[in-house]
Amino acid sequence: MNDIIENIKTKGMQKFIALGALIVLYIAFSVFGTNFFTVDTLVSIFDASYYIGFLAIGVTFVIITGGIDLSIGTVMMCSAIVGGTLYNNAGLPLWLCLIIIILVGGIFGLGNGIMVSRLKLPPFIATLGTMMVASGVGSIVSNVQSTTFPMRSAADGWYKDIFRTADNFPTGIFVLIAFTVVAVILLNKTVIGRYTFAIGSNKEATRLSGVNVQKWETVVYVLSGLFAGLAGIAYAATYTTILPGAGQGFELQAIAGVVVGGTSLSGGVGSIIGTFIGVFIMSVLKIGLPYVDLQPHYQTLITGIVVIGAVLLDIYRSKKEKSVKQKS
Amino acid sequence: MQTPILKMQHITKEFTGVKALKDANLDLYAGEVHALVGENGAGKSTLMKILTGIHQKNGGTIEFMGKPLHLKSPKEAQDMGIIIVHQELNMMNHLSVAENIFIGREEKKLGFWLDDKSINQKTAELFQKLGISISPTETIGNLTVGKQQMVEIAKAISYHAKIIIFDEPTAALTETEINELFCMIADLKKKGVGMIYISHRMDEIERITDRVTVMRDGEYIGTVNTKDTTKDEIINMMVGRVIYEDPKTQSTVSDDAETVLQVNNLTMYPHVKNASFSLKKGEILGFAGLMGAGRTELARAIFGADKPDSGTVFIHGKRAEISSPMDAVANGIGYLSEDRKRYGVAVDLSVSENSVMPSLKKFSSLGFVNSAAIHKVSSEYCEKLKTKTPSVHQLVRNLSGGNQQKVVIAKWLIQNSEILIFDEPTRGIDVGAKSEIYTLMNELAQMGKSIIMISSELTEVLRMSDRIIVMCEGRITGELDIKDANQEEIMKLATKRESAG
Numbered sequence: 001m002n003d004i005i006e007n008i009k010t011k012g013m014q015k016f017i018a019l020g021a022l023i024v025l026y027i028a029f030s031v032f033g034t035n036f037f038t039v040d041t042l043v044s045i046f047d048a049s050y051y052i053g054f055l056a057i058g059v060t061f062v063i064i065t066g067g068i069d070l071s072i073g074t075v076m077m078c079s080a081i082v083g084g085t086l087y088n089n090a091g092l093p094l095w096l097c098l099i100i101i102i103l104v105g106g107i108f109g110l111g112n113g114i115m116v117s118r119l120k121l122p123p124f125i126a127t128l129g130t131m132m133v134a135s136g137v138g139s140i141v142s143n144v145q146s147t148t149f150p151m152r153s154a155a156d157g158w159y160k161d162i163f164r165t166a167d168n169f170p171t172g173i174f175v176l177i178a179f180t181v182v183a184v185i186l187l188n189k190t191v192i193g194r195y196t197f198a199i200g201s202n203k204e205a206t207r208l209s210g211v212n213v214q215k216w217e218t219v220v221y222v223l224s225g226l227f228a229g230l231a232g233i234a235y236a237a238t239y240t241t242i243l244p245g246a247g248q249g250f251e252l253q254a255i256a257g258v259v260v261g262g263t264s265l266s267g268g269v270g271s272i273i274g275t276f277i278g279v280f281i282m283s284v285l286k287i288g289l290p291y292v293d294l295q296p297h298y299q300t301l302i303t304g305i306v307v308i309g310a311v312l313l314d315i316y317r318s319k320k321e322k323s324v325k326q327k328s
Numbered sequence: 329m330q331t332p333i334l335k336m337q338h339i340t341k342e343f344t345g346v347k348a349l350k351d352a353n354l355d356l357y358a359g360e361v362h363a364l365v366g367e368n369g370a371g372k373s374t375l376m377k378i379l380t381g382i383h384q385k386n387g388g389t390i391e392f393m394g395k396p397l398h399l400k401s402p403k404e405a406q407d408m409g410i411i412i413v414h415q416e417l418n419m420m421n422h423l424s425v426a427e428n429i430f431i432g433r434e435e436k437k438l439g440f441w442l443d444d445k446s447i448n449q450k451t452a453e454l455f456q457k458l459g460i461s462i463s464p465t466e467t468i469g470n471l472t473v474g475k476q477q478m479v480e481i482a483k484a485i486s487y488h489a490k491i492i493i494f495d496e497p498t499a500a501l502t503e504t505e506i507n508e509l510f511c512m513i514a515d516l517k518k519k520g521v522g523m524i525y526i527s528h529r530m531d532e533i534e535r536i537t538d539r540v541t542v543m544r545d546g547e548y549i550g551t552v553n554t555k556d557t558t559k560d561e562i563i564n565m566m567v568g569r570v571i572y573e574d575p576k577t578q579s580t581v582s583d584d585a586e587t588v589l590q591v592n593n594l595t596m597y598p599h600v601k602n603a604s605f606s607l608k609k610g611e612i613l614g615f616a617g618l619m620g621a622g623r624t625e626l627a628r629a630i631f632g633a634d635k636p637d638s639g640t641v642f643i644h645g646k647r648a649e650i651s652s653p654m655d656a657v658a659n660g661i662g663y664l665s666e667d668r669k670r671y672g673v674a675v676d677l678s679v680s681e682n683s684v685m686p687s688l689k690k691f692s693s694l695g696f697v698n699s700a701a702i703h704k705v706s707s708e709y710c711e712k713l714k715t716k717t718p719s720v721h722q723l724v725r726n727l728s729g730g731n732q733q734k735v736v737i738a739k740w741l742i743q744n745s746e747i748l749i750f751d752e753p754t755r756g757i758d759v760g761a762k763s764e765i766y767t768l769m770n771e772l773a774q775m776g777k778s779i780i781m782i783s784s785e786l787t788e789v790l791r792m793s794d795r796i797i798v799m800c801e802g803r804i805t806g807e808l809d810i811k812d813a814n815q816e817e818i819m820k821l822a823t824k825r826e827s828a829g
Contacts, residue, residue, distance in 0.1 A: 190440045194423075198431055201420035208382075208418055210403035210432040268422035 018261055018277045025284050033291030039168075041287060046170040049283040050163055050234035051076065053176050053276065055254035056261075057183045058227025060275045061220045063258055064187075066200045066267025067123035069221065070251050071112060071130035072228040077247030078138035079104040080232035084147035084242060087156075094156040101236075102229035108134055109225020113218030131248065139244040147242045163237040172234065176276075179230065183272045186223075196220055200267030256303060257282045260310045281306070331394070333358050333522050334379075334491060339388035341374055341546075348374045352388070353548040354541055356491065356522040361513060363533045363554070364526045366543035367566055367786070372526050375543070376493050379524075380412045381405035393490070403432075411484035415495040419476060421469035426451040428468050429483045454482055458512065474505030481512060485521075492516065493524045498532060499620060510536055528618050530559045530823055542566055560816070567786060567815040575790035576810050580773070581611045587645070588778045589747055591630060594639030599625035601802040603639070607747065607778050612769065614793030615782040617822050622802035623782045624666060627749045631663040632656040643747075657686050662740030664733070666752035666782070672736045673724045680706035680720035682735050687743040709738035713768060730761025737768065748772065749780045754788060766792060786815045798822050 030037035055072045062069045083101035086092045092100075108130055115126035150156040152166065163172030187193035195216040198206040207213045236242060261278025263270030282303065289299045332355040341349040349371045356362050364372050377383040379390070381399035390397040392408065399405050419428050426447045435443040435450075451464035460478050468476060477497060484492050494513075498506050513523060513536055525537055533540060534554060542549040542565040549565050589607040594600060599622045607613050615623045629636040632650040641648045643659050650656050656663070665671035673682050683706040684691050691698050691705070706720045715734040717727055724732055733753065740748055753769065754762045769792060773779055783789050789796055796808045798821035806821035 189442050191434055191436060191442060192440065194427065194431075194434060194442060197422055198420045198427075201422040202418065205418035205420055206431060208402045210406055268420070 018274060018281065022277055022281050022284065025281060025288065029284065029288035029291055033288060036288060036291040041291070043164070043168060043170050045280070045283050045287045046173050047164070047238050048286055049279050050172045050176055050238060051231040052250065052254050052257060052282065053279045054179065054227045054231035054234055055250060056257040056275045056279045057180060057272060058224035058231075059251070059254055060183070060258050060261075060263055060270055060272055061187065061192075061196050062123070062224045063255070063263050063265060064196050064200045064267060064270040065217060065220050066203070067116060067217075067220075068127060068255070068265075069109075069112060069224045070124065070127040071108060071134055072224060072231070072254060073250035073252075074131050074134040074138065074247040075105055075108040075225060075228040076231040076235060076250065077242055077244075078108070078134040078141075078232075079229045080149075080236045080242045081138040081142045081147045081244060083232065084149055084236065085141050087149070088147065094150070094159060098159065098233050101232045102226055105225040105227070105229025105232060106222050107225065108228070109222040110218065112225065113221030116221060117214040117217035131251070135245055135247065138247075142242075142244045144244050146244065149236045149240050149242075151240065159233075160237050163234060172238075175234075179227075180272055180276050187272055192216070192219060192223070197268060200269075202268075253282055253303070254279070256307045256310075259307055259314070262314075264314050265311065266314075330357065332356055333393055335389075335391040336375070336379065337389050337391075339375060339378060339390070340386045341371075341378060341383060342386050348546055349378075349385075350546040351548055352543060352546065354524070355551075356524060358490075358520045358522050359517050360539065361517060361523045361525055361537045363537040363540040364524055364543065365528070365533065365540060365562060365566060366549075367784075370543040370566075371546040372543055373495065374546075376412060376495065376524065376526070379405070379491075380410055380493065406487055409488055409490035410493075411487050411489040411491070412493040412495060413477065413480050413484055413497060415497075415499060419468050419480065422467065424465050424467055425462055425471075425479050426464035428479060429454075429486055450486075451482075454486055458482055458485065458515070472505075473500040474502060474508075477501065477505075477509070478512070481509075485516070489521060491522045491524065493526070495526045496528070497525075498527065498529065506532075528823055529825060530562065531825070533562070534559065563816055563819045567819055575787070576793065579611075579794035579810050581608050581794045585609045585611065588643065589630075590642040590645075592640045592642070594626065594629060594636050594641070596625060596629050596634060596636040599802055600629060600636070603799075603802075603804050605797055605804065605807070607780060609778055610773050610776050611794050612773050612779045612781055612792050614789040614796040615780060615799065616786065616789045616796055616818050617784075617799040619784065620801075621799040621822065623799050624751055625802075626799070627663065627751055627780065627782060630656070631661055631749060633663070657743060657745070660744070660746040661749065662686075662743065662745035662747070663749045664736050664740070664751060664753060666755055668729070668732055668736065668755075673732055675725040676723060678721045678723055679710065679715070679717050679727070679735055682724050683709060683720070683738045683742055685739055687739075705742055706738065709742060710734075713738055713741075714764070728761065729757040730764060733757060733761075733765055734768070737772075741772075745777075747778045747780070749782070751782045752784065753781060754783075754785070786818055789818065790815070800824050 035041070055076060059069045059072055079101045082104045083097040086100060087094055087097040112127050112130050115121045116123050152160050161171060162175060164170055187196065195206070195211060198211065199213060199217060203213060257278035258275045259265060259278070260281055261271065261274030261276070263274060285302060285306070286299050289302065290296070334354070334356040336352065336354045339349050339352040352371060352375050354364065354375065366372050374383065378385045381402045381404050384400070420431065423431070426444070429451055430447040435446040437443055448464040455462060455464070460482060462471065462475055462479065468479065471479070497509060501509065516523060527533055537554045539551055540554055540557065540562055541551045542562060544566060585608040587606045588609050592604050594603045603626055617623050625634065628634045630641060630650070632652045632655050635651065641650055648659050650659060669675060680702050684702050688697065691702050703720060710717060710720060713734045715731050715738070717731060724735055727735065750769065754765055757765065769779060781792055790813060794810055796810065796813050796818065797804055798806045798808070798818055800822050805824045808817060
């Protein structure tokens with residue numbers, strides 16, 4: 001028991017601050033917003049959390065290694081466009097197209113991984129490039145037309161049930177929770193996770209310990225890409241129509257969620273549960289603000305402030321850690 | 329004794345034109361603690377990096393356990409049982425103790441599933457054997473430096489090390505921690521592990537090592553049995569190079585010269601402890617000491633680059649509150665960093681832009697810079713300092729080290745600084761340009777500028793200084809007038825530790 005309390009004190013502080021903030025936000029909107037506290041609103045909060053949630057979980061791994069992946073937003077859209085085009089034009093079965101969507105995301109991730117780990121490009125630049133490449137590829141593949149996935153009433157409408165049933169039951173939340181659990185296990189119980197933290201904590205020391213840093217760094221970017229593909233499926237299921245050239249900005253919403261959830265942009269520290277909570281904070285803000293008569297542009301403004309606040313908290317915390325260590 | 333487990337012979341290593349190792353030798357027996365000593369830059373670290381596969385040798389032979397050894401990577405060395413405990417600890421601070429020890433060798437189920445229970449248990453067993461009381465699940469970053477080092481040594485042992493290299497292991501340890509470390513070393517000795525012990529601390533070398541190998545300027549000087557030698561003999565071997573620069577014999581500062589800078593009880597824990605000194609007009613005050621003695625930190629604190637914990641600074645007898653480099657510059661202090669490319673010049677700007685960097689205000693009005701005036705003044709100083717550059721528009725990147733240094737000097741002269749702090753003024757500068765910088769510094773002193781010169785080269789300190797202050801582990805351990813100073817005396821003060829004092 002004491003261990004648990006100690007653990008909360010040392011590791012989970014920001015997670016609990018984040019969880020507290022999420023609850024306070026939800027209650028505040030329920031009290032001050034008209035009609036916020038309804039099942040419909042809750043479902044739309046969930047809907048807004050699926051694709052951002054997948055993006056955020058994937059990019060959490062990258063951020064813990066001390067890197068960044070800016071390409072996830074457009075990679076998500078591009079994968080969905082590729083899958084949708086194959087379904088509409090090539091007549092492939094839908095289940096195969098959904099798998100392809102995930103794989104396309106993985107391929108973009110592999111590209112990022114090779115550029116960062118082998119060609120030594122700074123992650124910011126490499127993934128910024130991929131961001132534009134993915135956006136371009138999406139437009140080329142779709143011939144600058146919007147790609148439409150089958151409607152719920154269509155023969156292949158079953159895939160929509162993965163995220164929401166016909167009578168509005170949010171099955172997606174269970175899917176998101178399932179993948180969150182998978183990610184938690186990957187990060188904390190497997191070799192991938194161990195090396196993710198090790199690289200973010202001290203890359204050179206990890207290399208000198210005989211770890212194949214290049215390989216594991218690549219794996220982490222591939223993972224981020226695969227999750228972007230997964231986000232593509234979630235986006236298609238929720239919104240049906242994908243516009244070419246879209247997707248920019250979603251990566252920042254996802255990264256904002258990660259940072260708010262307590263993952264440090266300087267690497268070595270982070271948690272998937274924190275990211276999960278962070279994503280919901282962002283979604284509650286996004287859906288809730290209109291209920292208190294603040295229009296979407298206010299949401300952008302407030303999101304920005306929240307992110308700056310979270311990063312400041314991170315810097316302040318690591319500074320404090322350092323000074324404590326020096327004195328001891 | 330038996331045959332050595334390690335034999336390194338005639339090792340050479342060159343880094344882009346600089347010969348770091350000319351002819352280095354070292355042999356090591358099982359169960360031996362072998363000290364490797366030498367001044368800063370003698371090539372000890374390079375030799376050890378070759379032994380651990382971080383660098384590759386250009387020439388010479390290494391024999392390990394009777395077989396020739398060709399290492400291509402640190403991993404290979406590790407697998408052979410050659411492990412280094414780095415001076416700057418190489419740990420993943422956010423990971424736990426056990427995770428650090430088993431990094432790269434995790435216990436796995438099904439190929440990727442971590443079995444942390446098993447590594448925690450193995451770590452606990454290992455610690456029990458070694459008599460260490462640290463929890464395997466503790467985060468490394470929360471441990472003291474001493475404890476972290478023990479973990480690193482335990483990690484080395486867990487590789488079934490045959491050779492362990494300690495690079496200045498006691499630099500950051502307390503007295504108790506040092507004793508614990510020595511107990512561990514004694515244990516390892518019994519187990520037949522060969523150890524190479526790099527240290528500047530003579531008392532430790534006398535206490536725990538069997539033999540001492542001395543290196544100087546990348547060359548092997550000799551190996552002696554510790555019990556047959558004396559501290560003075562080792563120091564002599566370390567510094568005994570032919571002195572090709574004439575040392576200064578007499579201070580050129582008159583006794584009644586004004587004191588321009590007075591520093592009282594400056595402390596910036598743990599780097600600088602209670603340092604007090606004064607600097608006179610026209611004086612060159614040398615700061616000698618080994619790496620990590622706190623000289624640069626002291627300079628940075630005076631310059632306002634880092635914030636000291638306590639202490640006062642007086643300039644021309646008046647209390648000066650310096651809390652930023654801006655304040656220092658306003659008080660007439662200029663700092664010439666040891667790392668010129670990072671902190672001294674902006675390499676992608678031109679000579680003239682660099683020259684007026686601190687004094688741009690003087691050359692601008694209403695925010696507009698007066699290019700003509702800048703061109704004039706920077707040309708003038710290029711001429712004065714004999715800076716070799718095709719024009720003042722040349723990018724500093726394209727100048728040689730010596731000429732870059734001149735640009736930095738010009739920068740502070742244009743700003744009209746009275747106190748110049750030279751941190752390793754000739755590092756990375758070739759011999760010819762060196763003497764030019766020396767001449768320049770002497771001229772500056774004659775002009776009435778006061779100079780603090782931090783240098784790790786004893787010959788340089790003895791050649792330039794009017795007075796020498798020696799630091800060791802953050803404390804000022806002595807002050808020598810140039811006429812009483814020699815290499816041996818400085819070396820003694822530079823290794824004068826608090827407890828041994």
